[in-house]
Amino acid sequence: MEFAIETHGLTKRFGARTALDGIDLQVPRGSAFGFLGPNGAGKTTIIRTLLGLTAANAGTMEVLGYPVPHQGAQALRRVGAIVEEPRFHPNLTGRENLRIVAAVRGPETRALIEPALDRVGLADRAGNKVKSYSMGMRQRLGVARCLLADPLLLILDEPTNGLDPGGIQEFREMIRAMVEQEGRTVFVSSHLLDEVEKTCDAAAIVDRGKVIVQGSIAELAQGGGVRNELILGVDDVELALTTLGASELVSDAHRSDEGLRVELTGEPQTASEVNATLVRAGVGVTRLEPVRHSLEQRFLEVTSRLDAAPTGDDASSGVADEEQVRA
Amino acid sequence: MSAVAPTAPTASAPSPPRQSDSSLTVAAQMFGADFLKLRRKRGIMIWALVLAVAPILIFFLVSAIQHASEPLKYGPHGIEGYGPAGGVKNFSDGLRVVTLFFGPLAAILIGVEAGTGDASAGVFRDLVVTGRSRLALFASRVPAALAICWIVIIAAFALLLAGSFIFASNLPTPGGALILNSLGFALLGTGVLCVIAVGLASLTTSKPAAIIVMIAWQVVASPLLASISSLGSSRRAILSQAIAHFSPVHVGEGGHGASVTMGEGTALLVVVVWVAVFLALGAWRTRTMDA
Numbered sequence: 175m176e177f178a179i180e181t182h183g184l185t186k187r188f189g190a191r192t193a194l195d196g197i198d199l200q201v202p203r204g205s206a207f208g209f210l211g212p213n214g215a216g217k218t219t220i221i222r223t224l225l226g227l228t229a230a231n232a233g234t235m236e237v238l239g240y241p242v243p244h245q246g247a248q249a250l251r252r253v254g255a256i257v258e259e260p261r262f263h264p265n266l267t268g269r270e271n272l273r274i275v276a277a278v279r280g281p282e283t284r285a286l287i288e289p290a291l292d293r294v295g296l297a298d299r300a301g302n303k304v305k306s307y308s309m310g311m312r313q314r315l316g317v318a319r320c321l322l323a324d325p326l327l328l329i330l331d332e333p334t335n336g337l338d339p340g341g342i343q344e345f346r347e348m349i350r351a352m353v354e355q356e357g358r359t360v361f362v363s364s365h366l367l368d369e370v371e372k373t374c375d376a377a378a379i380v381d382r383g384k385v386i387v388q389g390s391i392a393e394l395a396q397g398g399g400v401r402n403e404l405i406l407g408v409d410d411v412e413l414a415l416t417t418l419g420a421s422e423l424v425s426d427a428h429r430s431d432e433g434l435r436v437e438l439t440g441e442p443q444t445a446s447e448v449n450a451t452l453v454r455a456g457v458g459v460t461r462l463e464p465v466r467h468s469l470e471q472r473f474l475e476v477t478s479r480l481d482a483a484p485t486g487d488d489a490s491s492g493v494a495d496e497e498q499v500r501a
Numbered sequence: 502m503s504a505v506a507p508t509a510p511t512a513s514a515p516s517p518p519r520q521s522d523s524s525l526t527v528a529a530q531m532f533g534a535d536f537l538k539l540r541r542k543r544g545i546m547i548w549a550l551v552l553a554v555a556p557i558l559i560f561f562l563v564s565a566i567q568h569a570s571e572p573l574k575y576g577p578h579g580i581e582g583y584g585p586a587g588g589v590k591n592f593s594d595g596l597r598v599v600t601l602f603f604g605p606l607a608a609i610l611i612g613v614e615a616g617t618g619d620a621s622a623g624v625f626r627d628l629v630v631t632g633r634s635r636l637a638l639f640a641s642r643v644p645a646a647l648a649i650c651w652i653v654i655i656a657a658f659a660l661l662l663a664g665s666f667i668f669a670s671n672l673p674t675p676g677g678a679l680i681l682n683s684l685g686f687a688l689l690g691t692g693v694l695c696v697i698a699v700g701l702a703s704l705t706t707s708k709p710a711a712i713i714v715m716i717a718w719q720v721v722a723s724p725l726l727a728s729i730s731s732l733g734s735s736r737r738a739i740l741s742q743a744i745a746h747f748s749p750v751h752v753g754e755g756g757h758g759a760s761v762t763m764g765e766g767t768a769l770l771v772v773v774v775w776v777a778v779f780l781a782l783g784a785w786r787t788r789t790m791d792a
Contacts, residue, residue: 225630227792250632257630261623265541271624274538277530278633319627
C-alpha cells in the first residue's frame with residue numbers, strides 16, 4: 175500500500191513538554207483520513223511538523239513519498255494545507271490573496287485561481303476584501319488556496335470550525351468528491367467525532383502526543399477487532415446466562431444496564447441461532463438488538479483509559495503498543 | 502459551495518509545471534506580490550506619504566507666507582538672512598529634511614511593514630507550505646519595500662525640486678548635477694534605512710519593537726553618540742554619519758555634511774556592513790523560525 179503520509183518515531187518537544195511522542199502514522203493514498211484527538215492532543219503540532227513549519231526533534235517523515243524535511247520543497251508542491259484557521263491579508267481581496275500564493279507557487283499556478291474560486295463558490299465575492307468575509311467564506315477561500323497546488327494531498331486542520339450546518343454538509347461532500355472522484359488524499363484533523371465518522375475512511379486517535387490507535391473507521395469503532403455484539407432482553411436472566419455460557423455461538427455474555435450483552439463468536443447472522451437456542455432452553459426473548467459501535471464510544475474509551483493511568487506517558491505507551499491497528 | 506465543478510483542477514489531470522520555471526519570472530511575480538501587499542496597506546502608505554511630503558509642503562508654505570508678509574525681513578538680504586522659499590539654499594535645507602529626518606521615518610515604516618506583514622497577518626505559514634524557500638520569501642520583501650519607499654521619496658523630492666524653482670525668485674536654482682546627486686543621496690539614505698528595517702523587522706517579527714528601535718537609534722542614539730567626541734574614530738561606525746558623508750550639500754562639520762570625518766571608502770564600507778548584517782539576521786530568522 176502506498177502512503178501519502180508516513181511517520182516513524184516522530185517526536186517534537188517544546189522545552190520540557192513533549193508535544194509529539196514517537197508518532198507512527200500511516201495515511202493511505204486516495205483516502206479521507208481523520209486525525210482525531212481532544213484539544214491539546216498534538217494534532218496541529220504534527221501537521222505543522224509535516225509541513226515544515228516547525229522542526230521535529232526526532233523521527234522520520236515522508237510526505238507523498240518524499241523524505242521531509244530534506245525534500246520538503248518537492249513534497250509540498252502537491253500539498254495544500256489549512257493550518258488552524260485560514261488566515262489572509264484582510265485588506266486584499268480574495269482573488270488578490272490567491273494571486274499572492276500563486277506568485278509564490280509559480281507562474282502557471284495563476285491559471286488555477288478562477289477554477290479554484292468557482293470550485294468553492296466564491297467567484298462572485300472574490301473581488302471583495304477578505305475583511306468583509308464571514309468565517310465560512312474564509313474557510314472556502316482557504317480551500318481555494320489549497321487547490322492552487324493541484325494537491326495530491328490536502329491537509330485540513332479543523333476545517334469545519336465556524337461553519338453552519340449547511341456549510342459543514344457541503345464541506346463533507348466536497349471532501350468525499352475530492353477523494354472518490356479526483357483521487358486526492360485528504361487528511362482531516364478534528365476533535366469532532368461525528369465529522370470524522372461521516373467523512374473519513376480511516377482515522378487515528380491521538381492523545382497527549384501519542385497515536386493511541388489507528389485503522390479503518392469500522393475497525394476503530396469495534397476496538398481493533400471485529401466484534402459482533404447483541405443486546406438481549408429475556409424473562410429469565412440466570413437461565414439465559416447459563417444457556418449462553420454453554421453455547422459455542424457465544425464468546426461472552428454478561429449483564430449490562432441495557433440488558434444482557436452478548437458477544438458472538440461468528441457472523442451477525444448467527445443472532446437468529448442464539449435466539450433459537452434460548453427459546454429451546456425455555457427462555458423468553460423480549461428484545462434482540464445488534465450493538466452499533468460508534469467511533470465516539472471508542473474515542474471516549476481510549477482517552478478515558480489514558481486519564482485513569484497513574485503516569486500518563488508510561489501507561490499510554492503500553493496502550494499504544496497493545497492497540498496499534500494498521501489500516 | 503458546489504461539490505464539484507467541471508472546471509476544477511483534479512489530481513488526475515496533468516499537473517502544471519511547478520516551480521521549475523525561470524527563476525527570474527518567479528522572482529518578478531514574487532516581487533509583484535510583495536509590492537501589491539505593501540501598496541494596499543492604505544494606512545502605511547498614507548503615513549509614509551505624510552511623513553515624506555508634508556514637511557516639505559509645510560517648509561515651503563511657511564517660508565512663502567513669511568516672505569510674502571514681510572519681504573524686508575524675510576527677503577534675499579533680510580535681517581534674518583532668509584531669502585524667498587526657493588533657491589539652492591532652501592533646496593539644501595529641504596534635502597536634509599527629506600533624507601535625514603522625515604524620509605527615514607517613512608522608509609522605516611515601509612521597511613518594517615514589509616518585514617512583518619506576512620507574519621502579522623498570519624499568512625507566512627501559508628507561504629511556507631507552498632514549498633518555496635524561506636530565503637526566497639525573505640528576499641522578495643527587500644526590492645518591494647525599496648520600490649515603495651523610493652516612490653514615496655521621489656514624490657517628496659519632486660515636490661522639493663518644484664518648490665525650489667517656483668519660489669526661487671531672484672535666487673540661483675539648483676543645477677542638473679546637484680539635482681541628480683541630491684536624488685541619489687535621498688534614495689541612498691532612505692533606501693539603506695528601509696532595507697535595514699526589513700531585516701530588523703524580520704528578525705524581531707514585531708512591528709512596534711522594530712519601529713521603536715529603529716527610530717530611537719536613528720533619531721536619538723545616533724546623534725547623541727556622534728556628538729561624544731571622546732568616542733573618537735569608533736563613531737565612524739554610526740550609520741547616519743556614514744550616510745551623511747554622501748550628501749552633496751553641506752549638512753554638518755565632518756565634511757560632506759557629517760559631524761564625524763571619514764573617507765569615502767570607509768563610509769561605503771560602514772553602510773554595506775550595516776545592510777549586510779541586518780539582511781543576514783532577517784534572513785536567518787525567516788529561515789529558522791517556527792511559522
